Amino acid sequence: MRFDAKGEGEAEISIVIASGFRGMGVGAAVLKQAQKLAATLGYKRLFARVKVENIPSRRAFEKAGFQLIDQDHVACLYEAELTGVCPAG
Numbered sequence: 462m463r464f465d466a467k468g469e470g471e472a473e474i475s476i477v478i479a480s481g482f483r484g485m486g487v488g489a490a491v492l493k494q495a496q497k498l499a500a501t502l503g504y505k506r507l508f509a510r511v512k513v514e515n516i517p518s519r520r521a522f523e524k525a526g527f528q529l530i531d532q533d534h535v536a537c538l539y540e541a542e543l544t545g546v547c548p549a550g
């Protein structure tokens with residue numbers, strides 16, 4: 462999982478789970494914890510671009526509470542507002 466700082470208080474999040482551990486809920490759990498970590502780091506908003514056909518990734522982001530805010534024929538744009546997220550620790 463990584464954050465790439467973009468604008469003021471914003472980061473793009475991306476995630477890769479080792480192939481032998483996919484489909485077990487790890488991705489969604491990591492994405493939930495990532496929101497707490499991002500809040501701790503001072504970010505106010507996370508977003509992610511996911512290919513339309515990447516159903517496991519889209520499901521994982523949706524299960525973790527990310528909102529679909531835009532979509533074209535190539536990619537979906539998800540965001541999580543971190544206001545009100547309790548920081549990690």
Ligand SMILES: CC(C)(COP(=O)(O)OP(=O)(O)OC[C@H]1O[C@@H](n2cnc3c(N)ncnc32)[C@H](O)[C@@H]1OP(=O)(O)O)[C@@H](O)C(=O)NCCC(=O)NCCS
Pocket residue numbers: 474475476477478479482483484485486487488489490509510511515516517518519520521524
């Ligand atoms: C995308 C990824 C991070 C998801 O992590 P994960 O641990 O497999 O995800 P989870 O187990 O938490 O949840 C995946 C969801 O997708 C579903 N899913 C898994 N494989 C699927 C498939 N082949 N087709 C449809 N749905 C699928 C799961 O059933 C689950 O949904 P559900 O709880 O409603 O059943 C992981 O698959 C991965 O690393 N993929 C390669 C890298 C990638 O695509 N990263 C995202 C780009 S930002």
